[in-house]
Amino acid sequence: MKKTATDVLPAEGGLGNDPLLSVEDLHVEFATRAGLVKAVNGVSYTLSAGETLAVLGESGSGKSVTAQAIMGILDMPPARIPKGAIRFQGTDLLKLSEEARTQIRGRRIAMIFQDALSALNPVFTVGWQIGEMFRVHQGMSKRDAEKKAVELMDRVRIPAAKQRVHDFPHQFSGGMRQRIMIAMSIALDPEVLIADEPTTALDVTVQAQIMELLAELQRESNMGLILITHDLGVVADVADKIAVMYGGRIVENAPVHDIYRRPAHPYTKGLLESIPRVDLKGQDLYAIKGLPPNLLDMPTGCAFHPRCPYRQDNCVTSVPELYEIDPNRSSACHYWREVLDGTDE
Amino acid sequence: MGRYIIRRLIQAIPVLLGSTLLIFATVFVLPGDPIAALAGEKRADPTIVAILREQYHLNDPFFVQYWNYISGVFQGNFGRTFANVEVSEIMAGKFQVTLNLAMTALILEAIIGVGLGLWAALRRGKATDSAILASTLVLISIPTLVTGFVLQLILGVQLKQSFGIDFFPVAGISEGWRSYLVPGFVLAGTSIAYLTRLTRTSLVETLRADFVRTAVAKGMSRRRVVGRHALRNALIPMVTYLGADLGTLMGGAVITESIFNIPGIGQELFRSVYERQQPVVVGIVTILVLVYILANLIVDLLYAVLDPRIRYE
Known part of the structure; x- marks a missing residue:
C-alpha cells in the first residue's frame, strides 16, 4: 500500500496525456542567520489544462514558496533547491537557463499576488503596467499596447476602462486593483496561472466576485489554475482537487468534494472543524491546539504530531509517507483509516 | 498647482524677514567700526567720520536701520558699500x-x-x-x-x-x-x-x-x-x-x-x-x-x- 508521492498522483488531464505542470519531490531551503530553514520538503503535485488545484495551508506551510519556485522568483541565495524537479510540458524548469525561464515567466506561467496595492508599481499607470506585457514580450507599439490594456480591463470587468487606463493603482479600490493584477497576468494567455492568496486582502463580497472571475477566465482559456490559500471556504466552489500542506509537506491530496466530506488527515479534519457552522451556533469554536511548527526546529517524525489527537508512539519517530487511499486520494498519516472512519459522513 | 506655488512663495516671506533680521543684528553687534576701517592704518578725521556716519544712517536705532535696509531690498535695491559701490553689482x-x-x-x-x-x-x-x-x-x-x-x-x-x-x-x-x-x-x-x-x-x-x-x-x-x-x-x-x-x-x-x-x-x-x-x-x-x-x-x-x-x- 505504501507508495511514493509521485506514484499516487493521478495521471488525469483530459485524454490521459502528460500533465501540464508537475512538481516532483521539490525541496526548498533558506540559509538564514539562525540556521537552515527547510521550507519545502519533498512536495509533489500535478496540474492539467483546465484544472484547478487548490493548495491549502497556513503561513509557513511552504505553499507560497513552492509557487515561487515554479515561477522562478525565489531569491537564490538565500533560497536553494537541493532536490526535485518542476516539469512544465515535460521540460524541467529547474534545468533551464535564466534567460529561458524569463521567456516562460509571464508568458506561459503567470502569477497574481495577495496584496495588489503593493504588488503594482505605484509610479506607473495601470495601462502602462498591463501594456508592458505586450510592449516587452511582443514588441507592440505604445498605442496598440494601450488598446490591448483597455480590452483586458474590459475583460476583467473594470468599469470605464477607457478612461481609467491612465489612472494609477492607488486610485482604484482593492477589488479593482486585484482585477488589474489579473488582467496583467492573463495578458499573454498563459497556460498556467498561479494565484497566491488572491482574495485574502479583500472583503468577503469582493472575494466571491474575484473567485468567480478567475473561474470564468479559466473556463474560457482552459488554463491550469493553482490557487494558493489558507481559506477552505474560498476553494470549495472553484477547485477540482486540493493539496493540503503542513510543515513544508503535502499531508493530504484529494478531490475537493471528498475532502469536505471525509478528510483523511487529522490536520485537514482540524481545519474543517474549525470553520464556524450555523447549526452549531452557541457552541465553542473548535481550534487546532498548539502552534504551527518552527521551521528551524521541526518536530521529529510527523510534523503534526505535537498537535495531533490521533498521535501514537511511532508518529514521533517515523515520517509518514503519502498513503494511497484510492487512485485519487492520499494522506500522509499513519492512521488515516482511523481519521477517515472517525468522520461521520 | 499654481496656487500651491504662490502659497509657498508667500510662506517664504517671513522666513526671509527672519533670517535677514538675524544676520543684520549679528553684523550690527560685531565689534569694530566700518568707517574707521575705511581709513586703514591711519586715524580718520573725526568730522569726516561724523559726516559719513550720518550719511550711512549709522547713528539711527537698530530697527530703523533694518527697516531702511529691508524696504530697499524689497524694491530690488541692496544698497551701497561704504566704498560707495552698488552691492548688487558686487554680488552679480x-x-x-x-x-x-x-x-x-x-x-x-x-x-x-x-x-x-x-x-x-x-x-x-x-x-x-x-x-x-x-x-x-x-x-x-x-x-x-x-x-x-x-x-x-x-x-x-x-x-x-x-x-x-x-x-x-x-x-x-x-x-x-x-x-x-x-x-x-x-x-x-x-x-x-x-x-x-x-x-x-x-x-x-x-x-x-x-x-x-x-x-x-x-x-x-x-x-x-x-x-x-x-x-x-x-x-x-x-x-x-x-x-x-x-x-x-x-x-x-x-x-x-x-x-x-x-x-x-x-x-x-x-x-x-x-x-x-x-x-x-x-x-x-x-x-x-x-x-x-x-x-x-x-x-x-x-x-x-x-x-x-x-x-x-
Whole structure:
C-alpha cells in the first residue's frame, strides 16, 4: 500500500496525456542567520489544462514558496533547491537557463499576488503596467499596447476602462486593483496561472466576485489554475482537487468534494472543524491546539504530531509517507483509516 | 498647482524677514567700526567720520536701520558699500562664479554618487559593495581642507610636473569650465559620500518591494526590473537630497573658494564680514536664503512628478 508521492498522483488531464505542470519531490531551503530553514520538503503535485488545484495551508506551510519556485522568483541565495524537479510540458524548469525561464515567466506561467496595492508599481499607470506585457514580450507599439490594456480591463470587468487606463493603482479600490493584477497576468494567455492568496486582502463580497472571475477566465482559456490559500471556504466552489500542506509537506491530496466530506488527515479534519457552522451556533469554536511548527526546529517524525489527537508512539519517530487511499486520494498519516472512519459522513 | 506655488512663495516671506533680521543684528553687534576701517592704518578725521556716519544712517536705532535696509531690498535695491559701490553689482558677478562652482559640484555629485550607489546596491554584500561603502566613510571623515590641498597638489601641480598633463589649473577661473572640476569635486566630497549611501540604501530597499517581484514574475529582464521599475521609485529620496544640497553647496563654498582662489560669494562674504560691510553680508545671505527656499520648492514640485500619489492643491 505504501507508495511514493509521485506514484499516487493521478495521471488525469483530459485524454490521459502528460500533465501540464508537475512538481516532483521539490525541496526548498533558506540559509538564514539562525540556521537552515527547510521550507519545502519533498512536495509533489500535478496540474492539467483546465484544472484547478487548490493548495491549502497556513503561513509557513511552504505553499507560497513552492509557487515561487515554479515561477522562478525565489531569491537564490538565500533560497536553494537541493532536490526535485518542476516539469512544465515535460521540460524541467529547474534545468533551464535564466534567460529561458524569463521567456516562460509571464508568458506561459503567470502569477497574481495577495496584496495588489503593493504588488503594482505605484509610479506607473495601470495601462502602462498591463501594456508592458505586450510592449516587452511582443514588441507592440505604445498605442496598440494601450488598446490591448483597455480590452483586458474590459475583460476583467473594470468599469470605464477607457478612461481609467491612465489612472494609477492607488486610485482604484482593492477589488479593482486585484482585477488589474489579473488582467496583467492573463495578458499573454498563459497556460498556467498561479494565484497566491488572491482574495485574502479583500472583503468577503469582493472575494466571491474575484473567485468567480478567475473561474470564468479559466473556463474560457482552459488554463491550469493553482490557487494558493489558507481559506477552505474560498476553494470549495472553484477547485477540482486540493493539496493540503503542513510543515513544508503535502499531508493530504484529494478531490475537493471528498475532502469536505471525509478528510483523511487529522490536520485537514482540524481545519474543517474549525470553520464556524450555523447549526452549531452557541457552541465553542473548535481550534487546532498548539502552534504551527518552527521551521528551524521541526518536530521529529510527523510534523503534526505535537498537535495531533490521533498521535501514537511511532508518529514521533517515523515520517509518514503519502498513503494511497484510492487512485485519487492520499494522506500522509499513519492512521488515516482511523481519521477517515472517525468522520461521520 | 499654481496656487500651491504662490502659497509657498508667500510662506517664504517671513522666513526671509527672519533670517535677514538675524544676520543684520549679528553684523550690527560685531565689534569694530566700518568707517574707521575705511581709513586703514591711519586715524580718520573725526568730522569726516561724523559726516559719513550720518550719511550711512549709522547713528539711527537698530530697527530703523533694518527697516531702511529691508524696504530697499524689497524694491530690488541692496544698497551701497561704504566704498560707495552698488552691492548688487558686487554680488552679480560673484554669484555667477559660485553658481558655476555649485552646479559643477552638483553634477559631479549626481553622476558619481548615484553611479557608485547603484553599483554598490547591485553588488550588495560583495567586495565591490564593501569597498564603495568603506571609501564613502573615508570621504566623509577627511575635512575639505585636506582633500582640497591634496587634490590641488596632485592634480594641479604634480600631474603637470611629472606627466606633463596640464589639464587641471592649480587655482583661479581663467581656464573656463576646467577650472571648476577639481574645486567642484572637493566641494561635493562629503555630499558624494552621503548620496552614494542614500542611493544604495534606497535601491536595496526598493528591490525588496512587492512590485519588483511582480515585474520579475511578468518576465521582465533584470535590466528592466532594476532600471525602470525599481529605479523610478528609488529616485524620490535621491532627488530630495540633491535638491536640498544645492543651497548647502552654495553656502559651503567659502573654504573651497579660498583654497582654489575662486572669486565667488564665499570669498566675498568672508571679506565683507571682516570689513563690516553690513549691506554686502546681509545681501549675500538674503540671496542664499532665497536659493534655499527655491531649491526646496523645486524639490517639492518634483515629488509630484516622481510620485503620482502626491498631489498639491
